[in-house]
Amino acid sequence: MTDASPATDQPGPGDGTDLRTAELIIERPAHGGHFVARHEGRVVFVRHALPGERVRVRFTETDEDASFWRADVVEVLEASAQRVQHPWAVADALRAAARNRSAVGGAEFGHIALDEQRRLKGAIFREQLSRLARTEWDVLVEPAPGEASDGLGWRTRAAFAVDPAGRLAMHLHRSHEVLPVQEMPLAVDAVNALRLWTLDLSGIERVDVAVPSGGGVPFVLLVPAAGTSARRVASVAGAIDGASVGVLDPESGQVQRIGGRTWLQETVLGTDYRVTGAGFWQIHRGAPEALVSAVLDGLEPAAGERVADLYAGAGLFTVPLARAVGAAGSVLSVEGSAGTSRDARRNLHGQDHVSIVQGRVDAVLGRWKDPLDVVLLDPPRAGAGRKVVRQIIDARPRAVGYVSCDPASFARDLGYFLGAGWTLDSLRVFDFYPHTHHMESFARLLPPAA
The missing domain is CATH 3.40.50.150 (Vaccinia Virus protein VP39)
Incomplete structure (x- = not known):
C-alpha cells in the first residue's frame, strides 16, 4: 500500500470531489457489493475488486469525519485468478475508467467468475449471521x-432512465448522472427485443419494462417528466412495437392504459397469477x-x-x-x-x-x-x-x-x-x-x- 498521490485526471460523472488515487491490497468481501481494503489506517470500501488483488483505486467518497471511505478500481496491478472479462461494457469499471467515467450500477460482480461470485456471497452471508x-x-x-452457464438473460423486470437527449439510459452508481445504454445482458431476450434505445424518449423520465416469467407480451410503463404533454407521451407510446404500454399518472399514481393491457399473467407450478405491470414480482x-x-x-x-x-x-x-x-x-x-x-x-x-x-x-x-x-x-x-x-x-x-x-x-x-x-x-x-x-x-x- 502506498500513500495517496494527486491524480492526473479529473473524476468522471458520479465520482466525488476527492482527486486522489492510491494503490491498495484488497482483503475480503463486504456486504453491499464492496471489498475491504485499508488506507492509512482507514477502512476503504472498494467496488469492482477481488480479495488478494493489488489495485489502483480512485476515491469517490472521502469525508474526513467518516469512519470509512469509498473507492472504485481503475486499474488492476495484480489480478485474482477469479477475475474474468465483464459481460457488459458500460458496467465494467475498468473500461469505464479508461474513458474517465464511472460504471453504471446493476452488475457490480460481473468481473468475477460465476462460481466465485457464489462462494463470495456465501462468505458474506456467513459473516452477517455471525456478526448480527x-x-x-x-x-x-x-x-x-435452469440458470444459464454465463449467468445472463434472467431479469424479467428492468428500469431505465432517459438522458437529456431522449436516449435510453441508466444511472451511474450512487449518482444522478446517467449514461446511454443499449442491450442489457442481464435481461431476458424479450426486454432487449423491444430495442427501446432506438427511440426518441424525450419527455419521458423513466421507462420500466416487465415480461412474464414464462414468456409473453412485455409491458412497458412510461413515467413522463413534469410538464410533458399527453400528445408527446402518446407519440412515444406509439413508437413502441411488440408490447403493451401504460403511463403512470403523476398525480393519482395510477397506471393508465395506452395500448394492450396493464397487467401480466404469471404462471407458477401450474397456477396463474395476475400482476399489474407496476406491481411487485420476483425479477x-x-x-x-x-x-x-x-x-x-x-x-x-x-x-x-x-x-x-x-x-x-x-x-x-x-x-x-x-x-x-x-x-x-x-x-x-x-x-x-x-x-x-x-x-x-x-x-x-x-x-x-x-x-x-x-x-x-x-x-x-x-x-x-x-x-x-x-x-x-x-x-x-x-x-x-x-x-x-x-x-x-x-x-x-x-x-x-x-x-x-x-x-x-x-x-x-x-x-x-x-x-x-x-x-x-x-x-x-x-x-x-x-x-x-x-x-x-x-x-x-x-x-x-x-
Missing part, C-alpha cells in the same frame, strides 16, 4: 434452477417457482391450519398456502401496497377462507386476535424489524418461514428470534441475481420446545 445474529452457519449459495425468471417450492417444502402447511402470509404481494405464496390448508383452514394475507393488494384479491377471488388485508404489517398484527399455526414473511429489503418479530413470537406459531432479499436485515431479525429462544432450523440461499451482490434466502425458524 451471533450464530454460525455453513452457507451454500444455490444457483437458480429472476426462475425465482417464483424455486421460492414457492422452498416455502411449501420447508413449512409443510397442513389441512385445517391457520396461516399468515405477511408482506404478501400479489399472492405468490398466499395461493399455494390457501390450497394447502383448504377450506377447513384459514390464511391471513397482509400487504402494504394498495395496488399489489388488489392483485392479491383478484388472484384469490372466491377463496372465502383467505382474509386479504391492505395495511402495515405491525398494525394488522396488533389487532389480529385469532391464533396462528404458521407464519410466512417476505419483507422488503429493510426487513421486518423488532416490533413485527415480537408480534410473530407472541402469536406462538409452530413454525416461521422467512424469505429475505438482504442478508443483513435477515440476520438482524434472526437475532431477535434467537434471543427469544427460537432456533434456525434450516436455511437455503439462492443466487437469483447473478453478476450482482444480491441474493435471496428462505429460512425455517422453530419456537422453543414447550
Whole structure:
C-alpha cells in the first residue's frame, strides 16, 4: 500500500470531489457489493475488486469525519485468478475508467467468475449471521434452477432512465448522472427485443419494462417528466412495437392504459397469477417457482391450519398456502401496497377462507386476535424489524418461514428470534441475481420446545 498521490485526471460523472488515487491490497468481501481494503489506517470500501488483488483505486467518497471511505478500481496491478472479462461494457469499471467515467450500477460482480461470485456471497452471508445474529452457519449459495452457464438473460423486470437527449439510459452508481445504454445482458431476450434505445424518449423520465416469467407480451410503463404533454407521451407510446404500454399518472399514481393491457399473467407450478405491470414480482425468471417450492417444502402447511402470509404481494405464496390448508383452514394475507393488494384479491377471488388485508404489517398484527399455526414473511429489503418479530413470537406459531432479499436485515431479525429462544432450523440461499451482490434466502425458524 502506498500513500495517496494527486491524480492526473479529473473524476468522471458520479465520482466525488476527492482527486486522489492510491494503490491498495484488497482483503475480503463486504456486504453491499464492496471489498475491504485499508488506507492509512482507514477502512476503504472498494467496488469492482477481488480479495488478494493489488489495485489502483480512485476515491469517490472521502469525508474526513467518516469512519470509512469509498473507492472504485481503475486499474488492476495484480489480478485474482477469479477475475474474468465483464459481460457488459458500460458496467465494467475498468473500461469505464479508461474513458474517465464511472460504471453504471446493476452488475457490480460481473468481473468475477460465476462460481466465485457464489462462494463470495456465501462468505458474506456467513459473516452477517455471525456478526448480527451471533450464530454460525455453513452457507451454500444455490444457483437458480435452469440458470444459464454465463449467468445472463434472467431479469424479467428492468428500469431505465432517459438522458437529456431522449436516449435510453441508466444511472451511474450512487449518482444522478446517467449514461446511454443499449442491450442489457442481464435481461431476458424479450426486454432487449423491444430495442427501446432506438427511440426518441424525450419527455419521458423513466421507462420500466416487465415480461412474464414464462414468456409473453412485455409491458412497458412510461413515467413522463413534469410538464410533458399527453400528445408527446402518446407519440412515444406509439413508437413502441411488440408490447403493451401504460403511463403512470403523476398525480393519482395510477397506471393508465395506452395500448394492450396493464397487467401480466404469471404462471407458477401450474397456477396463474395476475400482476399489474407496476406491481411487485420476483425479477429472476426462475425465482417464483424455486421460492414457492422452498416455502411449501420447508413449512409443510397442513389441512385445517391457520396461516399468515405477511408482506404478501400479489399472492405468490398466499395461493399455494390457501390450497394447502383448504377450506377447513384459514390464511391471513397482509400487504402494504394498495395496488399489489388488489392483485392479491383478484388472484384469490372466491377463496372465502383467505382474509386479504391492505395495511402495515405491525398494525394488522396488533389487532389480529385469532391464533396462528404458521407464519410466512417476505419483507422488503429493510426487513421486518423488532416490533413485527415480537408480534410473530407472541402469536406462538409452530413454525416461521422467512424469505429475505438482504442478508443483513435477515440476520438482524434472526437475532431477535434467537434471543427469544427460537432456533434456525434450516436455511437455503439462492443466487437469483447473478453478476450482482444480491441474493435471496428462505429460512425455517422453530419456537422453543414447550
